[in-house]
Amino acid sequence: MQTQFTMKQANTFIVLYVITLVFQGQHAYRNLVVPGVTIASQSSTYGGNDARRTVDGQPLKLSMAEGSCSHTRSRQRSASLQIELDKVYNVKEVKFWYRKEPEYSDLINTRRLHYYSMYYWDGRSWERCYRDQTDRSQPIPMPSTVPCNGSTQAIQFVTTEPDPRDKLDVFLEICEVEIYGCDVNQYGEECSNCSNRCLECDVVKGCVSCRRQFIGSDCQLCQPGFMGENCENLCISGWYGQNCSMQCSKHCLNNTSTTCDPVNGTCQWGCSPGYTGSMCTEECSAGTYGTGCVNQCSGNCLENQTCYFLDGSCGGGCKSGWGGLKCLTPCRNVTYGRNCANNCSVNCYPSKTCDRFDGTCIGGCSSGWTGQTCEQECPIGTYGLRCYQTCNNCLENKCNAISGVCESGCNDGWVDNKCEQVCTKGHFGRNCQLDCGKCLTEGCHHVNGSCEGNCQDGWEGTQCLIDGSSTGPSPIAISIGIATTALCICSFLVVFVICYYKKRVSGKGNATECPNPYEGPLSDDVPTANVYELPVKIQTESSVYDELALEDEYQNEARRDNP
Incomplete structure (x- = not known):
């Protein structure tokens, strides 16, 4: 008898399952509820209206009198119904039918269902996938289809919101439940298979995450950094990215391609001097250079040009006063100007040093020289340190700019190399070569030979050169x-x-x-x-005219003797 009952029961379930398939024709996804296989349970039961009626495959029997609906008992503050499938599936949505008494309106039939929640079990905890927000003044449409996307084996209905007519009591009166979806590794209305490389197959979108080394819409590609038929090998040294098709930057520190990350190409140990960025493809910004671009240019490059981003050198040269590859070295005391290319004048005093910017002799000029850079000889008539001394008695006022020596000779009445010494007593004129006349006192004027006092007896004239005893009529x-x-x-x-x-x-x-x-x-x-x-x-x-005539004749003879 038991065997016969079982066989009859199985046949009944098969018939009901076929009927269920007919009714789900509007759904492209599979109904995962199998009458007689799927387990249903509820938090409490009123009379004989147990949870198994919700998975009996009879969605058309919605009245309590027809004996195909569940019902929880009164005096409960919460009520729940749980549907447990035979295994884990990719669930898309849940369709269910609530109690419907012909003599009542849809609003009255669904009044105890308002503000219910639906949960699914993710293997660790219950996750809510839906909460009803229908106002109590409106009926909940039946049958109702609720999205509940997740990989699960169990669905649960829960309500804690009593209808005002029931005071504090809550009830669930669900007649039939259908759960639609596919197997775990399937998706879409046709329940197509996701790739075996897929880690998570969404029932609607398909593969949403791949196993570690795979990527792509169907996980058909290798993850960047991997290669091989099953993407099991890392990229060879110097290559990275998708299918290991990209070459590492040559500007990774020490120019070693092995330091490039095989997945994203970043230079793991930093960049070579002059480059920056995770992949070392960016040059240092203007004004910086070197490893990490942390060094500042000297600011002394010619015409304010920026330095070379690799080593900080000034390719166009340095400003005045600076030298060296990076223009960081001040000119030495004996050089000046751009790139320190000019030598200080040898005429700078006292140690040939000058200003490193414009060559100005800091201590002034050596003897015989003048000007900012001491490149000009003293003006005519001057000589010595800073040209402060004058060539007073030199012929044509010319003397050696350094020593003051009168190189062209002296004016009348002066001798010595600088013409600073007057003629000795008894001499006068050019180079003191003329002898004084018969002056009564010793000596005569060193320039023109005139006697400062009277002449000796018998001599006349300003120079006392006229013999008075032999004077005839003039x-x-x-x-x-x-x-x-x-x-x-x-x-x-x-x-x-x-x-x-x-x-x-x-x-x-x-x-x-x-x-x-x-x-x-x-x-x-x-x-x-x-x-x-x-x-x-x-x-x-004695006539002055005779004397003047004789003096003129004497001076003419002196000039002929000393041209």
Whole structure:
């Protein structure tokens, strides 16, 4: 009898399962609830309305009188219904039917279901996949399809919200439950298989995560850093990425490709000087250089150019005052200018040092030189340190700029190499080569030879060079004598003509006798001295004109002797 019952029962379940398949035609996914196989349980049972009725495959029997609905008992603060499948499935959604009494409206039939929750078991805990938010003034549509996406073996309905008419009591009155989905490694309406490389197969999307070394929509590709048929091998040294198709940066520190991460290509030990970034493909930003780009350029590159990002060198050279590859070295004391390429002037005083920027001689110039960089000789007429000394007595005011030596000779009256010494007593003129005249006192003026006092006896002139004892009538004295004689003759002729004229007018007998000029004065105003004695007297007097003439002749002879 037991065997017959069992066989009848199995046949009944098969029929019901076929009916269930017919009713689920609107769903592309499989109904995972199998009458007689799927287990149902509830928190409490009212009468004989146990949970197994929810998985009997009879969704059309919705009245309590038809005996195909579950019902929890009263005086409960919470009520639950659990459906347990035969194994873990990829569940997409849950469809269920609630109690429906023909004589009542949909709102009254579903009034105890408002604000229920649905959970699924993820293998560790219950996860809520749905909570009803239907207002109590509205009925919950039946049958109701609830999304509950997850990999699970059990679904649970829970309510803790009593209907106001039931005071504090809560109830569940579910008549039929259908769970739709696929096997764990399947997805889609046709329940297609995910790849065996897939780690997690979503019932809707398909493969959402792959096993460790695989990627791709169907895990058909190797994870970056792996290669081989089953992606079991790491990339060979120097390569990385998808299918190990990309080469490591050559700018990884020490230029060793082995330091590149095989998965993402990052340089594990940093970058070579001049490069930055995780993959060392970026050059240092302007103004920085070196390992890690942490060094700052010197700021002394010519025209404010940025330095070379690898080593900090200034490719265009340095500003004035700086030298070296990186323009970090100040010019030494003996160099200056751009790249310290110019040497300080050898004329800088005292140690040939100068300003490293513009070459200015810091301590001034050595003897004979002037100017900012001491490259100019002292102006004509000056010499010595800072050109402060003057060439006072040099010929044409010219002397050696360093020593002050009068290289062209001295002005009249001066000797010595710097023409600072007057002629010794007794000499005068150019190079003191002329002897003084017959001065009464010792010596004469060193420039023109004039005697400071009187001349010795018998000598005359400012230079006392005229011999007074041998002095003859000078041309001036002779000229005066001639002029005087001519005047006397003219006077005689005038007197003679007047007498002659009177005599002719008066007649021979009464002629007036004219006075004899040789016998006495013509009148009271005429001196008695003989007119011919005047030149003789002038010739015997010392004349300044004679002396001047002799001095001019002496000076001409001196110039001929000393050209």
